[in-house]
Amino acid sequence: MALEHAILVSLLEQPGSGYELARRFERSIGYFWTATHQQIYRVLKRMESDGWIDVREVPQQARPDKKEYSVAAPGRTALSRWLHEPIEPESVRHELAVKIRGAAFDDPVALIREVERHRQEHTDRLARYLAGERRDFTGPDAPATPDAGQELQHVVLRGGIAYERMTLAWLDDVLDTLHRLGPGD
Amino acid sequence: MALEHAILVSLLEQPGSGYELARRFERSIGYFWTATHQQIYRVLKRMESDGWIDVREVPQQARPDKKEYSVAAPGRTALSRWLHEPIEPESVRHELAVKIRGAAFDDPVALIREVERHRQEHTDRLARYLAGERRDFTGPDAPATPDAGQELQHVVLRGGIAYERMTLAWLDDVLDTLHRLGPGD
């Protein structure tokens, strides 16, 4: 399980509430890990009862109070232990690829609009990542001499950018193939 | 859920037993979907009781009997229906990226060996995919005029190859970054 460790990393970078974590998982953490707010709240409960994180009730004006979590010493120890364990190289789950191979037994051309929709979504993601990179790492407001944490965040973001670029190129390949199959088949 | 649909596609390409499906999921299907044999057997049971697939007991010599499954008409209909439904663009789960960002709070250099291990695994995967591509699509024994099914299998395989190449380049970027952080930090 890596969700608890992803939460530890995120809280070490910046303490926050379950709600804030959920939004980070939609944004920066989203390009290598996803989680819904229900999952996050449940895991936060467990981590708190295990003593991995501390809570602080924070009253707010103009919005409901929140519980701000921060990493406690046992949480740091648990993260460190996990960092030194080997993990399995990840394996992909790509539903669209299942559909593409399945299209051989249906109408390949009917898939074009779906692939174009995915292409649009990946175009948007790439634009978001590039905007984030300019804002935090390569733009004029970025730190001139980044520390280790920023270097590591940047290299992970470059991975997200590379993934989106690769995916866009592949989706173009898929579209070419589907178009070729249209008239000739 | 796409596992049942991945199984339908695989059985349409070639009928087979649960065991054979499990091995296909380790091989060709593995670069866009994974499943263990327990999962496959359970889903096959459900698909059979739903009338999506037919079973045939096949006695074998020199090894235990097997149940060969093939797609029935309702299964084809179900697949076709699913193919015309939109799906969410996939989201990634990359544990290694969590570790890389976590390394900022531990020892970045300690991660180098783990990253190198992953690099080796992706090198092996790429070699397997390229060998499969030569065997089935670009080598001398490949069909000169591939049909739609083969074209679609090939474009999905090209996606797997592109993914592995992109990942290898990124892991090199990660290794460079970790090495840079070593002496200077």
Add this chain to the structure above:
DNA sequence: TCCTGCTATGCAACTCGTTGCATAAACAAG
């Protein structure tokens, strides 16, 4: 005033996926 939307948290039920274990037939190696 009511409705919508955002922040903020949570329960309950369910499905999906993993892990550990078990069985059994056949062959190959020692």
Add this chain to the structure above:
DNA sequence: CTTGTTTATGCAACGAGTTGCATAGCAGGA
């Protein structure tokens, strides 16, 4: 002749992840 490996199937228990729903404070607009 016992042990290990490959093929082949399966159960039981657990943990991870999703979906639907509920609550509640406050803001802004119709």
